[in-house]
Amino acid sequence: MIERRIPIKVMDAVNKVLTFSKQGESEIIPLRESYSRFLAEDLVADHPVPPFDRSPYDGFAIKAESSATARADNPIEYEIIDEIGAGSVSEYTLGEFEAIRIMTGAQIPTGCNAIVMLELTTVYERNGKMYMSIKRPFKSGDNLSLKGEDTRQGEILVKRGTYITPGIVALLATFGYEKVTVVKKPTLGIIATGSELLEVGEELIPGKIRNSNSYMIEAQAIRSGAKPEYIGKLADHLDECYEAIKRSIEKVDYLITTGGVSVGDYDYLPEIYNRLGATILFNKVAMRPGSVTTVAEYNGKLLFGLSGNPSACYVGFELFVRPIIRSYVHSSKPHLQKAVAVLGKDFLKPNPFTRFVRGHLTFTDGKLYATPVGLDKSNVVSSLAEANVFIVLPGGTRGYKEGDLVDILLLEDQTGSDTSWAESFK
Ligand SMILES: Nc1nc2c(c(=O)[nH]1)N[C@H]1C(S)=C(S)[C@@H](COP(=O)(O)OP(=O)(O)OC[C@H]3O[C@@H](n4cnc5c(N)ncnc54)[C@H](O)[C@@H]3O)O[C@H]1N2
Numbered sequence: 001m002i003e004r005r006i007p008i009k010v011m012d013a014v015n016k017v018l019t020f021s022k023q024g025e026s027e028i029i030p031l032r033e034s035y036s037r038f039l040a041e042d043l044v045a046d047h048p049v050p051p052f053d054r055s056p057y058d059g060f061a062i063k064a065e066s067s068a069t070a071r072a073d074n075p076i077e078y079e080i081i082d083e084i085g086a087g088s089v090s091e092y093t094l095g096e097f098e099a100i101r102i103m104t105g106a107q108i109p110t111g112c113n114a115i116v117m118l119e120l121t122t123v124y125e126r127n128g129k130m131y132m133s134i135k136r137p138f139k140s141g142d143n144l145s146l147k148g149e150d151t152r153q154g155e156i157l158v159k160r161g162t163y164i165t166p167g168i169v170a171l172l173a174t175f176g177y178e179k180v181t182v183v184k185k186p187t188l189g190i191i192a193t194g195s196e197l198l199e200v201g202e203e204l205i206p207g208k209i210r211n212s213n214s215y216m217i218e219a220q221a222i223r224s225g226a227k228p229e230y231i232g233k234l235a236d237h238l239d240e241c242y243e244a245i246k247r248s249i250e251k252v253d254y255l256i257t258t259g260g261v262s263v264g265d266y267d268y269l270p271e272i273y274n275r276l277g278a279t280i281l282f283n284k285v286a287m288r289p290g291s292v293t294t295v296a297e298y299n300g301k302l303l304f305g306l307s308g309n310p311s312a313c314y315v316g317f318e319l320f321v322r323p324i325i326r327s328y329v330h331s332s333k334p335h336l337q338k339a340v341a342v343l344g345k346d347f348l349k350p351n352p353f354t355r356f357v358r359g360h361l362t363f364t365d366g367k368l369y370a371t372p373v374g375l376d377k378s379n380v381v382s383s384l385a386e387a388n389v390f391i392v393l394p395g396g397t398r399g400y401k402e403g404d405l406v407d408i409l410l411l412e413d414q415t416g417s418d419t420s421w422a423e424s425f426k
Pocket residue numbers: 192193194196197209210211212213214258259260261262263264267289290291292306307308309310312378379
């Protein structure tokens with residue numbers, strides 16, 4: 001008899017998976033490799049930035065007080081006593097009516113309290129000495145880039161669990177982090193099941209298709225912050241699949257399979273979970289595509305049984321695998337970022353289940369538009385190429401019209417969100 005599965009709500013399914021969140025250990029890597037990893041320690045400013053008062057312009061360092069009476073008809077003259085570029089420090093102490101020629105980034109000399117831009121000065125020579133004059137007064141503090149104005153010593157600049165952007169790489173370099181403590185990537189084993197599957201390099205023959213899911217999952221794993229390990233593709237053979245899954249789960253942090261989770265004669269995953277004695281968290285979710293997505297727990301590890309249908313597999317990964325990976329790398333924002341967009345095209349199918357329509361996001365006149373792409377069918381692969389958002393259409397609704405406001409989940413966003421988007425789809 002065919003097993004009857006009870007669908008659970010998407011939010012409940014996401015929450016069930018997240019109850020198994022665990023946090024990975026840290027590792028130390030070279031700064032150059034830190035981009036796109038997650039910080040395992042707070043990034044603290046161990047010195048002020050800039051570390052000394054410096055000139056923000058190419059110009060002259062002066063004592064502002066001496067310029068008080070400078071006017072167009074009363075230029076004030078300064079003797080140029082030294083010249084410094086960035087990286088050099090003047091040994092002189094500025095006196096009244098003395099100036100030091102200084103370049104952007106150079107430490108300001110002792111006695112200086114204002115910088116005059118080169119463009120506002122006239123420079124000349126008299127009796128073998130160099131002078132400059134100015135025709136307007138300056139105040140103490142004019143044009144100074146003060147020590148600590150960028151960051152103060154002891155400040156937490158970036159919290160642990162933050163995704164390392166190019167800007168954070170710059171901060172790490174600023175504070176001398178040749179090595180960076182990041183969270184180890186979780187290993188994600190991937191097995192594709194299906195007797196119809198050919199490898200990518202193989203010629204098509206009747207009844208067979210190329211395995212695309214495992215490659216897609218590898219890329220999704222990388223995007224989410226995990227380290228994919230392709231274990232291989234297996235024919236629909238119960239014992240072989242069982243052995244491979246049992247063996248593989250020991251070697252990875254999470255195991256993903258695609259295919260074989262539905263009710264077909266050769267859909268062996270349900271029987272494999274049973275043989276393993278794994279606890280099924282759910283095996284049917286009130287969503288489309290990906291309703292057959294199954295998640296099971298075995299010896300403290302999660303097995304994600306994603307659908308064989310490419311679109312369903314893709315959705316299953318983003319909704320259930322991505323947040324667990326983000327939690328593992330200590331992200332305080334493990335959830336997909338939700339936004340509201342204008343629907344770019346009619347979507348008239350009524351929705352008994354919450355639907356995750358693959359969409360393409362564009363920005364026109366400052367507004368977000370999300371347009372469904374390709375055929376909205378679970379077994380379609382071509383729509384995935386353009387998809388950069390899911391358009392979330394709640395269950396129990398009629399169709400949607402172009403121009404309606406819809407919720408979207410951003411797939412290319414790396415920051416994430418600290419609140420679960422699923423909370424709004426109770
Ligand atoms: N009687 C029923 N039939 C089906 C049901 C149902 O409730 N009752 N659910 C349908 C839904 S919804 C989905 S989704 C699929 C899920 O199927 P499986 O997860 O069991 O996956 P398979 O049967 O192995 O394959 C489905 C489909 O996907 C292709 N596939 C599989 N692996 C790959 C791969 N690595 N790369 C590319 N394509 C792959 C496979 O050839 C099949 O066409 O079940 C429905 N049926």
